Amino acid sequence: xxxxxxxxxxxxxxxxxxxxxxxxxxxxxxxxxxxxxxxxxxxxxxxxxxxxxxxxxxxxxxxxxxxxxxxxxxxxxxxxxxxxxxxxxxxxxxxxxxxxxxxxxxxxxxxxxxxxxxxxxxxxxxxxx
Numbered sequence: 031x032x033x034x035x036x037x038x039x040x041x042x043x044x045x046x047x048x049x050x051x052x053x054x055x056x057x058x059x060x061x062x063x064x065x066x067x068x069x070x071x072x073x074x075x076x077x078x079x080x081x082x083x084x085x086x087x088x089x090x091x092x093x094x095x096x097x098x099x100x101x102x103x104x105x106x107x108x109x110x111x112x113x114x115x116x117x118x119x120x121x122x123x124x125x126x127x128x129x130x131x132x133x134x135x136x137x138x139x140x141x142x143x144x145x146x147x148x149x150x151x152x153x154x155x156x157x158x159x
Contacts, residue, residue: 061132063090063102065149073132078123081131085110088134088143088150089119093126103129105150107143 062070073090081089091104108116123129137143 061100063132063134063150065146066152067149069149071134071146071150072136073134076131076133078120078131081108081116081120081123081133082113084108084116084133084135086140086143088137088146090132090134090150091119091122091129092132093128093130100130105147107140107147109140 059075061073061075063073064070071088073088076084085108087108089106089108090102092100092102095101104122106115106119108119119131123131134143134146137146
């Protein structure tokens with residue numbers, strides 16, 4: 031069983047809109063978030079009601095500051111069978127219409143998604159002694 035853990039500590043940087051997406055006129059539909067390693071992760075903006083359609087993804091909730099820059103507020107992993115947890119994300123988005131949702135779908139395994147989450151949260155891998 032998958033348990034939703036919403037992480038709210040955000041040391042990672044807003045990486046902005048990918049240049050190609052901007053040139054193609056896609057605006058803020060795609061967005062980079064940067065991990066502590068400097069790696070950039072491509073996310074797609076989605077509407078709250080669309081979250082129910084996504085499985086095995088990393089989700090960032092963010093809001094825009096007064097200058098229009100995105101500020102990460104929460105990040106979590108969603109699995110393949112956790113409809114209740116996706117509902118909790120949708121409820122959080124409904125409760126605060128200033129929040130925006132972004133999903134990362136390019137990490138094909140749970141291990142890859144967890145590694146991306148750790149990087150976004152600034153957690154470095156620990157080596158066994």
